[in-house]
Amino acid sequence: xxxxxxxxxxxxxxxxxxxxxxxxxxxxxxxxxxxxxxxxxxxxxxxxxxxxxxxxxxxxxxxxxxxxxxxxxxxxxxxxxxxxxxxxxxxxxxxxxxxxxxxxxxxxxxxxxxxxxxxxxxxxxxxxxxxxxxxxxxxxxxxxxxxxxxxxxxxxxxxxxxxxxxxxxxxxxxxxxxxxxxxxxxxxxxxxxxxxxxxxxxxxxxxxxxxxxxxxxxxxxxxxxxxxxxxxxxxxxxxxxxxxxxxxxxxxxxxxxxxxxxxxxxxxxxxxxxxxxxxxxxxxxxxxxxxxxxxxxxxxxxxxxxxxxxxxxxxxxxxxxxxxxxxxxxxxxxxxxxxxxxxxxxxxxxxxxxxxxxxxxxxxxxxxxxxxxxx
Numbered sequence: 001x002x003x004x005x006x007x008x009x010x011x012x013x014x015x016x017x018x019x020x021x022x023x024x025x026x027x028x029x030x031x032x033x034x035x036x037x038x039x040x041x042x043x044x045x046x047x048x049x050x051x052x053x054x055x056x057x058x059x060x061x062x063x064x065x066x067x068x069x070x071x072x073x074x075x076x077x078x079x080x081x082x083x084x085x086x087x088x089x090x091x092x093x094x095x096x097x098x099x100x101x102x103x104x105x106x107x108x109x110x111x112x113x114x115x116x117x118x119x120x121x122x123x124x125x126x127x128x129x130x131x132x133x134x135x136x137x138x139x140x141x142x143x144x145x146x147x148x149x150x151x152x153x154x155x156x157x158x159x160x161x162x163x164x165x166x167x168x169x170x171x172x173x174x175x176x177x178x179x180x181x182x183x184x185x186x187x188x189x190x191x192x193x194x195x196x197x198x199x200x201x202x203x204x205x206x207x208x209x210x211x212x213x214x215x216x217x218x219x220x221x222x223x224x225x226x227x228x229x230x231x232x233x234x235x236x237x238x239x240x241x242x243x244x245x246x247x248x249x250x251x252x253x254x255x256x257x258x259x260x261x262x263x264x265x266x267x268x269x270x271x272x273x274x275x276x277x278x279x280x281x282x283x284x285x286x287x288x289x290x291x292x293x294x295x296x297x298x299x300x301x302x303x304x305x306x307x308x309x310x311x312x313x314x315x316x317x318x319x320x321x322x323x324x325x326x327x328x329x330x331x332x333x334x335x336x337x338x339x340x341x342x343x344x345x346x347x348x349x350x351x352x353x354x355x356x357x358x359x360x361x362x363x364x365x366x367x368x369x370x371x372x373x374x375x
Contacts, residue, residue, distance in 0.1 A: 001046060001372040007054035007067045010040055013364040014058055014065060017357040025345040026097050033097055034060035037120050037341045039237035040361075041068075043245060044334040044369055051252055055238040057117045060101070066115055068238060074207065074256040076238060078113035081210060082106040084121045085231040090224040092316045094118060095341045109234055110209035119210065120341045122235035123312025124169045125319040126222075128243070129213045129235070130177050131162055131275060131310075133186055133199045135268035142184050145271050151176035151220065159271055166275035166310060175220030182218040189218060192227075206264075208243060210236030240321045241337040247272065248323050248335065276308035276322060283353040284311045284320035285338060285362030293349050299359025300366050304330040304375070311353075316343040318354040324366070332373035336365065 019036050023029045035058060043053035055068035057079065069078040085104065087093040094104060101118070109119055137143035138158070145159030152172060156164075158180065165173035181187050181199075188196040194215055203211040212235075215228040223229040245254055246264035265272060282289040286307050287299035300307050309322020321337035338358075346355040 001044070001049075001052050003052050003054055003070070006042060006044060006052045007056055009368045010042060010054055010056045010365065011065045011067070013361055013368060014038060014040065014056065016364060017361050019058070019342070019355075019357055020063065022342065022346050022355050022357060023348070024097070032346075035063035037118060039117065039119065039339045041237040041241040041337045042334060042365065042369075043241055043251075044332075044373060045251055046373055047331065051255060053241075055241075059117060061116060066117070069113075070238070072256060074242065074254065076111045076113070079111045079115045079117050080113050081109040081111045081236055082116060082118045083109040083231050083234055084119060086224055086229065090229075092121065092230050095316045107231075109212070110236070110239075119234055119236050120319075120339045121230045121314075121317050122233065122240070122319045122339050123314045123317040123343070124171075124174075125235055125240065125310055125312035125321055125339065126213065126233045127165050127169065127174050127312075128240070128310045128321065129199060129211060130174055130181070131166055131272055132243070132247075132264070133181050133213070134158065134162055134177050135265050135272050136198070136202070137181070137184050137186060138268040138271075139266040143180065145268070149176055149180055151179060162271065163275050163278070167278045167280050169281055169311065174222060177220075178216050178222050179218065179220035182216070182220075187213075187216060203239075206242070206246070208239040210234060210239035211243065235319070235321075235339060237321070237337040237339050240339070241335050244321060244323055244335050244337065250325070250333065251323075251335070273308060276310060277306065279307070279309055279311070279322075281311045281313075281353075282307070284313065284318050284358050285309075285336065286320075287356075287359035287362075290352055293351055295348055295356060297356035297360050297363075299362040300324065301363070303327075305332075305366065312339075313353040314343050315345050316341055318342050318344075318358060320358075320362075326373075326375070330375050332366075332369055332375070334369055334373065336362075
């Protein structure tokens with residue numbers, strides 16, 4: 001298997017789902033007016049062979065899909081990523097029916113090249129960045145998982161706040177930990193201006209320019225109403241996957257790294273992985289949480305695959321990223337990251353998170369990888 005083989009597999013898997021036929025509640029159930037935006041990255045680890053990896057992108061501007069050109073330094077060389085945005089009313093204006101992208105004030109996020117891709121807001125996948133930020137404080141002795149933190153009348157340990165933020169995607173827990181990042185000096189603001197952000201320094205040092213946790217507030221505010229949210233919190237799929245690669249202790253070293261590169265986290269990694277492995281929201285690329293709903297579609301399999309991951313879901317967005325490892329005797333091992341504008345407005349049932357096409361995509365990718373990685 002080569003990188004080109006993997007990219008071709010991902011293109012086929014996305015095209016097979018016919019995302020252009022997805023019903024949209026904002027169009028009274030009629031199909032979407034424009035092809036949804038899907039940013040999908042996978043890295044697979046064959047036994048006794050070098051890792052393979054690929055990033056493909058679909059949007060109204062690239063309905064047949066675009067393969068990211070990943071250079072020797074793993075930077076995307078043929079795509080210019082633009083940040084998502086909100087209007088004066090706090091609406092995710094890019095995804096409203098009939099939105100005219102030619103009239104929207106796009107801002108460059110990262111990457112270069114003639115092809116444009118508007119990076120969808122990552123929704124609660126952003127909590128992975130918060131989790132890593134707090135874990136770095138723990139490793140540096142500036143915090144502790146056992147330390148108590150009070151927020152909005154609740155007192156819990158830092159570790160419990162992190163666990164709830166990750167496993168049940170608790171927004172209050174996220175606010176508590178964002179407040180903690182500010183209180184520990186990892187993020188600082190002067191008035192309305194952010195003057196220091198250790199997460200951005202970390203991401204930039206790793207070449208992960210598509211990851212941004214910008215404009216959060218010292219009181220824990222991180223959403224649209226706080227002046228952050230859409231357009232300020234960004235995660236491209238490829239950079240999300242590379243962040244996970246730094247966390248995966250069982251993964252081989254990334255091919256673009258040379259000797260002397262330590263792991264991203266120290267002793268704090270154990271709690272981070274526990275948070276990801278205990279995920280309860282299997283409703284995007286995996287779908288076990290939703291089993292029993294009418295029309296249920298299986299996603300990444302739960303019977304022979306451990307998926308340590310974080311999801312994100314709002315009305316306009318769905319995202320999922322994690323580490324997939326086969327449960328013995330299964331052997332496959334891969335990373336997957338996906339962001340999209342396919343939020344709950346595309347769900348066929350009030351209790352579903354998104355279109356069944358996303359778990360179907362997860363199942364298709366896993367099925368294709370079995371051929372190369374083994375069961």
